[in-house]
Amino acid sequence: MTYSLFRSLIVAMSLFMPLVSASYAVAEPVRKDAMVVEAPWARASIGTSRPSAAYLTIHNEGTSGDVLIGIQTSVAGKADVHTMTMTDGVARMGVAGAVEIPAGNKVELKPGGMHIMLMKLAQPLEKGKSFSMTLRFEKAGNITLTVPVLGIGATGPGE
Ligand SMILES: [Cu+2]
Structure with missing residues (x-):
């Protein structure tokens, strides 16, 4: 079985079973x-x-900028990129809207910073499971990921 066929199978499976068991700590x-x-x-x-919330790093290895314009996942009725700012020691979240991914740059979504807010959950997100999420870019189009669910206190992808 080729690697890409294996990946397609995983994607196909995750479409039918939104929460499948994940046996890895850091997603490919x-x-x-x-x-x-x-x-x-x-x-x-x-x-x-x-x-x-979901977190990831987007790396634009190309020579022209792109824009993240939308996020979709079957586990949440609404998924938006949020910013996090500190005002007088109070953390506030706001909807980021479209997110520029400049050429040759990495945009990191991580705890305490920009994140993907998963609202109106269709089912609880259980540690050890994973779900499918699609990022929509202006130029690159749709990129579908398998997102592992980590513990409630996790602070990074390897935990
Ligand atoms: Cu948020």
Whole structure:
């Protein structure tokens, strides 16, 4: 079985089973054209009444900029990129809207900074499971990832 066929199978499986068991700690990077999405992960949720968050790094290895214009996943009714700013010692989140990914740059979404807010959860995100998420870029188009769910206290992709 070729590697790409294996990946297609994983993607196909995750479409039918939104939460499959993940046996790895750090997800493989997913590449499309010059865009590489690295180390996606999400936090386990407390049921479905509170939102959860997903994190990843987007690396634009190309010579022209691109823009992340949307995110879709079957586990959340709404998924938006949020910014995090500190005002007088209070952390505030805001909707980032479209996110520029400049040529040759990496944009890192991580705890305490920019993140993907997963709202209106369709099911609880359980540690050890994973789900499928699609990032939509203006130029690179859709990139679909398998996002492992880590513990509620995780701070990085390897935990
Ligand atoms: Cu947020």
